[in-house]
Amino acid sequence: MRKYDLIVIGAGPAGLFASINAAACNLSVLLLEKKDRPGRKLLISGSGKCNLTHTGTPDELLSHYNGEEKFVKPAIYAFDNKDLIEYFNKMGVPTLITENGKVFPASFEARDVLNILVDDARRKGVSIKTSCPVIAVKKTNKGFIVKATDKTFESSALLIATGGKTYPWTGSEGDGYRFAKALGHTVISPEPALAPFFIENFSLGELSGLSFKAARVSLWKNERKIVEKVGPLLITHKGFSGPVILHLSREAQTGDEVLINFLDIDPEKLKNDLLTQKNMLVRTSLKKLGYPLSLVDKIMQNCGVSLKTNLSVLIKAKRKCLIKALTSYRVKITKAGFQFAMVTKGGVRLREVNPKTMESRKVQELYFAGEILNIDGETGGYNIQFAFSSAYLGAKAICHRLCSL
Numbered sequence: 001m002r003k004y005d006l007i008v009i010g011a012g013p014a015g016l017f018a019s020i021n022a023a024a025c026n027l028s029v030l031l032l033e034k035k036d037r038p039g040r041k042l043l044i045s046g047s048g049k050c051n052l053t054h055t056g057t058p059d060e061l062l063s064h065y066n067g068e069e070k071f072v073k074p075a076i077y078a079f080d081n082k083d084l085i086e087y088f089n090k091m092g093v094p095t096l097i098t099e100n101g102k103v104f105p106a107s108f109e110a111r112d113v114l115n116i117l118v119d120d121a122r123r124k125g126v127s128i129k130t131s132c133p134v135i136a137v138k139k140t141n142k143g144f145i146v147k148a149t150d151k152t153f154e155s156s157a158l159l160i161a162t163g164g165k166t167y168p169w170t171g172s173e174g175d176g177y178r179f180a181k182a183l184g185h186t187v188i189s190p191e192p193a194l195a196p197f198f199i200e201n202f203s204l205g206e207l208s209g210l211s212f213k214a215a216r217v218s219l220w221k222n223e224r225k226i227v228e229k230v231g232p233l234l235i236t237h238k239g240f241s242g243p244v245i246l247h248l249s250r251e252a253q254t255g256d257e258v259l260i261n262f263l264d265i266d267p268e269k270l271k272n273d274l275l276t277q278k279n280m281l282v283r284t285s286l287k288k289l290g291y292p293l294s295l296v297d298k299i300m301q302n303c304g305v306s307l308k309t310n311l312s313v314l315i316k317a318k319r320k321c322l323i324k325a326l327t328s329y330r331v332k333i334t335k336a337g338f339q340f341a342m343v344t345k346g347g348v349r350l351r352e353v354n355p356k357t358m359e360s361r362k363v364q365e366l367y368f369a370g371e372i373l374n375i376d377g378e379t380g381g382y383n384i385q386f387a388f389s390s391a392y393l394g395a396k397a398i399c400h401r402l403c404s405l
């Protein structure tokens with residue numbers, strides 16, 4: 001049986017980039033992918049546009065990994081957003097930055113990003129085997145035995161980049177957690193993060209697509225406020241999404257409540273405005289304050305206020321109902337599961353992995369990269385950046401170790 005220097009499991013951005021960088025130092029690399037094509041999740045990232053990374057200094061990037069700055073620092077410092085942009089520019093994929101600092105391929109085509117990675121891997125001599133699901137891994141005193149459904153492979157080093165558990169149809173079904181456990185690692189229980197909220201009998205569903213630039217949203221558990229954030233909010237057919245919801249979702253559980261102030265307007269100010277402006281339709285007055293008419297009409301309907309009602313005849317109870325619905329819209333949520341969440345919170349315990357090399361502290365020559373680790377970044381390009389950074393750092397460490405043997 002041919003023995004490879006390195007076997008990489010999973011051809012997402014982490015696995016592809018680790019393979020490229022290991023092959024660049026003349027290691028023989030076998031990349032095994034379960035699906036018929038590499039990078040299925042990368043193709044749907046950023047709604048198919050692929051938000052590759054985010055602008056900012058390396059230190060600014062570090063603050064977007066939910067408190068795991070210390071662990072991600074060596075990886076981000078080794079390969080930061082500028083390196084990532086430079087890599088793609090050099091490979092013929094120009095990038096652009098949107099007004100909120102997100103970096104995309106200028107074509108807004110995730111396929112361009114994936115094609116470059118696959119071409120680069122092939123050009124560097126990486127052997128890519130698709131439709132090749134790994135089912136078991138074993139450490140021997142000579143290296144690793146990797147068993148796929150119909151073949152067994154052998155290598156000196158092993159890098160697991162099987163991703164998390166979200167959007168399982170893309171291939172990321174959590175297999176890597178099983179391999180990590182079999183090799184002696186602890187896996188922090190995976191949970192969906194960056195997930196939308198669904199609302200039972202959602203009364204605003206027909207406003208799907210309506211968005212707000214800066215809504216104030218708080219998350220409540222058993223009548224206790226857990227966290228509050230301001231940011232873009234999107235109404236969907238089934239509930240709420242958008243960056244502010246995705247951020248909150250990390251702390252949320254089904255049965256919690258959210259309280260939404262759609263325009264982040266002080267309820268007292270809204271009350272004063274409604275009391276002081278006379279001789280004006282209620283809906284005109286609310287529109288002047290910046291509320292979209294579709295929302296106003298729906299809220300008025302929910303509060304039993306006719307659209308022709310003038311402020312001068314708006315009774316106290318109805319005014320209170322409108323103010324509450326616009327500034328304290330309170331609903332119980334169902335947190336979307338792995339099928340709809342963008343990343344997985346949880347994964348291989350960080351304490352068991354050396355952040356300077358991505359090597360396991362339990363098994364020599366075993367490495368991890370990307371979302372399989374217990375790292376989940378915020379929305380905005382931070383997760384793909386970490387996939388690249390950790391893959392780069394891991395590959396460099398593997399090169400260093402195997403080339404010095």
Ligand SMILES: Cc1cc2nc3c(=O)[nH]c(=O)nc-3n(C[C@H](O)[C@H](O)[C@H](O)COP(=O)(O)OP(=O)(O)OC[C@H]3O[C@@H](n4cnc5c(N)ncnc54)[C@H](O)[C@@H]3O)c2cc1C
Nearest residue numbers: 010012013014034045046051134163171370371381383384
């Ligand atoms: C809808 C959506 C949109 C997103 N948008 C963005 C975005 O715009 N920006 C951003 O930064 N992040 C985004 N993310 C998150 C980002 O895509 C992931 O964090 C990133 O792809 C993780 O890379 P990875 O290589 O670690 O894992 P993955 O991309 O999940 O790749 C893992 C690979 O391993 C393979 N695999 C799994 N098990 C096996 C096995 N047993 N044998 C062989 N192969 C196996 C899988 O088939 C898969 O190809 C998005 C996620 C989703 C779901």
